[in-house]
Amino acid sequence: MRDSTSKAMAGPRPVVFSGPSGAGKSTLLKKLIKEHENVFGFSVSHTTRNPRPGEENGRDYHYVTREAMQAAINNGEFIENAEFSGNLYGTSKAAVQAVQAKNLICILDIDMQGVKNIKKTDLNPMYISIQPPSMEILEKRLRDRNTESEESLRKRLHAANVDMELSKEPGMFDVVIVNDNLEDAYKNLKQALLEEINKVKKTKTSS
Numbered sequence: 001m002r003d004s005t006s007k008a009m010a011g012p013r014p015v016v017f018s019g020p021s022g023a024g025k026s027t028l029l030k031k032l033i034k035e036h037e038n039v040f041g042f043s044v045s046h047t048t049r050n051p052r053p054g055e056e057n058g059r060d061y062h063y064v065t066r067e068a069m070q071a072a073i074n075n076g077e078f079i080e081n082a083e084f085s086g087n088l089y090g091t092s093k094a095a096v097q098a099v100q101a102k103n104l105i106c107i108l109d110i111d112m113q114g115v116k117n118i119k120k121t122d123l124n125p126m127y128i129s130i131q132p133p134s135m136e137i138l139e140k141r142l143r144d145r146n147t148e149s150e151e152s153l154r155k156r157l158h159a160a161n162v163d164m165e166l167s168k169e170p171g172m173f174d175v176v177i178v179n180d181n182l183e184d185a186y187k188n189l190k191q192a193l194l195e196e197i198n199k200v201k202k203t204k205t206s207s
């Protein structure tokens with residue numbers, strides 16, 4: 001039996017975002033959080049990859065060594081963790097609690113392994129998949145982003161193929177958004193979250 005009391009106390013239902021690297025998750029999430037900063041909070045993951053130009057420790061990720069991260073995982077500090085493209089990534093319990101303590105909708109940006117592992121927990125989020133219009137467009141966007149080496153690009157494109165296949169499994173996601181035109185994708189995203197956004201706004205104005 002799941003403990004509904006602790007969930008009710010944990011605040012609004014979290015939202016998990018997944019989809020291939022380069023699909024546009026960060027772009028859409030940043031827009032969403034900027035427009036609704038009193039509604040959404042980002043679960044800041046840990047990673048062993050290096051920060052990209054413009055990324056900030058503690059805001060985009062907690063950048064850590066593999067040794068430190070493995071020790072924290074062994075210590076039971078993570079809800080889930082995964083190896084992606086040669087690096088460790090994970091959601092700490094503290095990252096989610098920090099958002100829930102503010103009574104915000106907690107947003108998780110995680111890969112497919114993370115989605116599968118979160119499904120085994122009692123977090124009970126809504127699952128949204130962000131997909132590119134095609135593999136060709138995905139590759140172009142990833143190349144134009146200019147953040148990856150040829151080796152990393154190859155790994156990401158391979159993972160994207162696997163991800164896009166796994167995403168087709170019925171029931172894996174509550175909502176699938178194809179990010180072709182950015183403004184249209186953003187509108188669809190807001191529409192999918194409208195009910196949850198209104199719920200949070202209502203509790204804020206009535207308290």
Ligand SMILES: Nc1nc2c(ncn2[C@@H]2O[C@H](COP(=O)(O)OP(=O)(O)O)[C@@H](O)[C@H]2O)c(=O)[nH]1
Nearest residue numbers: 021022045081082084089090091109110111114
């Ligand atoms: N399982 C899991 N995946 C994560 C986590 N944080 C980020 N990811 C995923 O790791 C992958 C790589 O992320 P990143 O290095 O930021 O590259 P990008 O997706 O190309 O911008 C993406 O699919 C993210 O969704 C996490 O805490 N857990």
Ligand SMILES: Nc1ncnc2c1ncn2[C@@H]1O[C@H](COP(=O)(O)OP(=O)(O)O)[C@@H](O)[C@H]1O
Nearest residue numbers: 021022023024025026027141145179180181182
């Ligand atoms: N709808 C879109 N049309 C064109 N370019 C896009 C669109 N959405 C995102 N991008 C660009 O594609 C690249 C990958 O997007 P990003 O948000 O980093 O993806 P992810 O977080 O899923 O890896 C970025 O350079 C971003 O500016």
